[in-house]
Amino acid sequence: MTALPFDTYYRHDELTRALERLAADHPGLLRLHSIGRSHEGRDILLAAVTRFDTGEDRDKPALYIDGNIHATEVTASMACLYFIQHLVTRYGADADVTRCLDSRAFYICPRLNPDGAELALADVPRFIRSSTRPYPYEEEPVGGLRREDIDGDGRILTMRIPDPTGPWKISEHDPRLLVRREPTETGGNYYRLLPEGSIEDYDGALLKLQPLHTQLDLNRNYPANWRPEREQHGAGPFPASEPEVHAAVRFVSDHPNITGAVTFHTFSGVLLRPYSHRADDTLHAEDLWTYQKIGAKGTELTGYPAISVFHDFRYHPKSVITGTFDDWVFEHLGCYAWTVEIWSPQREAGITDYRFIEWYREHPIEDDLKLLKWNDEVLGGHAFVDWYPYEHPQLGPIELGGWDTLYSWSNPPPAMLEREIARFPDWLVWHLLISPRLELRAATAEALGDDTWRVRLVVDNTGWLPSYVTKLALEKRLTPGVICEIELPEGAQLLVGKPRSSHGELEGLAYTPVTSSSWAGWSGDETNQRLKVEWVVRAKAGDTLKLTARHARAGRVRTVVTL
Structure with missing residues (x-):
């Protein structure tokens, strides 16, 4: 069998064919089935991987793995597919893989949210957080800036709009880079930055972003500590209300042999552990120590630091998130669960001394210059698009450009994809080998x-x-x-x-x-x-x-x- 290529991102049909091919080539190690259907009716496929002639998967300790619950985070599904191929092709050649599949089982769902991923990978892409189901309202939003590819080049970039009251100015260090205007600064050329898109009902004065018609965040829809929309944005009308989350919850709950879980996301280059909403001192000491040991091994094998969401990855110091997958697996099922955020553009550019979320609030200009240098020297200039003029139908002369987010920030450039997802198989195998047996x-x-x-x-x-x-x-x-x-x-x-x-x-x-x-x-x-x-x-x-x-x-x- 020829190895699958991992220098591109697969759409739903391509991913399905790849999984079916692996299952056909390795029937004694891989069984493929659907655990449910998405909002738009696509199969949510799961691979059970074990040596079946040594026992059925349900009779063995198992590790559950999924990916791509968030639409644009397509690297996650490729990491799962890569791991499946690694298991079935390394069996008999790698002692740990062989021992693991002889005595244990993996359940791997590469793309939990096929509808959202299909939209992100479309020829004319659209960026949403998760599901394509209208939420919280059925009605289409009216008015405002609709984020879309207005010039038809297959990318959604940034609009640079001249505005004397704008908060941005061109950096003296590099004309491509915009930096914040000083608090008391006047008399310069200033800009307003907005996502690429067209504006409905523009009045010539006010610029507002149009609310998304699809505001679900499927990773807020899990049962643990679920909160309603007014308290947790994107949570859905009730726990596990969405077919994708319901399929995962039902499958994991129906398989008590699952001893741990890993969900792949992008980006930040980090291994995240519960809790999202509570401090470490609320865990049993032994559970915290064990989480730390598993995380230390993960850092050793992947190069990613292992951290607590509550202590080190909160979006705001005065708020927490709830209804997440890893919290649900740990708190309701009592199994060690992780969220792996694949890929760190900062680290690729040589920025090592930074804090994951805080970096977006405050960081030195030297970091931005390092990122541009990385774009120029390593990526051949393909990740950052130089600003170019565009006649906007509502705004008139503007510029389009900036980071091609989908293939530089949200996901690795395709040429770097395989190198990045190859970090994880050894840790995932180790994680299952520590299970009780x-x-x-x-x-x-x-x-x-x-x-x-x-x-x-x-x-x-x-x-x-x-x-x-x-x-x-x-x-x-x-x-x-x-x-x-x-x-x-x-x-x-x-x-x-x-x-x-x-x-x-x-x-x-x-x-x-x-x-x-x-x-x-x-x-x-x-x-x-x-x-x-x-x-x-x-x-x-x-x-x-x-x-x-x-x-x-x-x-x-x-x-x-x-x-």
Whole structure:
């Protein structure tokens, strides 16, 4: 099989064909199905990736991954597709991939919002936040500036409009760059900047942006801490009201074997973790420590810093966001979840000492000059369009230009796409390999006399994480613990024990201290990751007993004991 190209962005039909091709070429590792339909009726495709002849995906610990919930963030879907190809082509050649697919499963939904992505990738693009469904009103907005490609070049740029009261002026360092007018400055040439577009009902005086007809933000529509529109813009009429979010919520909720989740977005070049609305000291200490360890490994393998949304990625210091995917997975399901913001133009330009959101409020002019130099020397001038004159139908002579946002800020330039998305496979595989995992240690039968036998089953959690995954899940009793079952042949009798019994949770290795020196909180390694179950049965020599141990998150062990 020829590798898929990753120097372009796929529209819906191309993405579908690519997924179908991978599934056809690797039927033992990949099964493709639709988990729902979008607002406009497109299939929301999901790939289940595991070695199916070692067990069904539902019987194995799993990691859920999705992307492209926001329309213009098309790199996210390409990162998912790249990872799927990585898994199926590296199986048998990469030891970690092979071990992971033998014992665990991935659920990967490359494009959760196909309608929005299709609009962003259209020949004449339109930029919206998420879904194409009209919201919060059915009626088309009237009047104002409609953001669109007015000169038909396939790009939506910026309009530079001469205006003596404008807040911008041309920089003395580079005529392409506009900088803020000084607070008391007068007497210069000033400009107003607006998105490229036409103006309905222009009165010759006032310039207003036309409200978008599609104001949903699907990443505010998840159930955790959902707030109505008046409190959280774009949240939708009720939690999981939108078909795309509903499909994801239903799928994840219906798969209790999911132990963690990653959702891909753009941009900032950062690994984000919950909470979005609460400080770190509200987490269980063990959950915070574990999040930090997973994040540190992510930084090691991807180069992206790992941070808290609440502490380091808030849009405004006096407000928080709610209804997000990662908060929902962590708070409602008790699994570690991440939002990965792919791509950092600043970092590409050599700007390293900056804070992600604050940079857009305040940064030195040297940063802008570095970005322009990066555009000129690395990107061949393609990311920043030099200002050019345009006769606007309502405004008259203006200029169009500036950053080609879709392919320089929101997403990497196509030539840089594969390099950027290749950062993630090793971390994603590692993230699943740390999951809890039930494995058989021993299954024996001891004769007690008179066709009576003591049957013993011993299983270990060989994963790094405990079977319950998070202390939050343990507190909320989100899993029933390890369930053990014995199935007897006809004529046999169970004398001691139950056919099915629950035995609580198993610890993992996550809370092992860094030193073996004895201290007040630790004095040795008890076998709290191991479970022993015994039954006494009356049966004949040669009879076969079927034993099962299963945990919603740690998988299933099946074995047979012959008396």
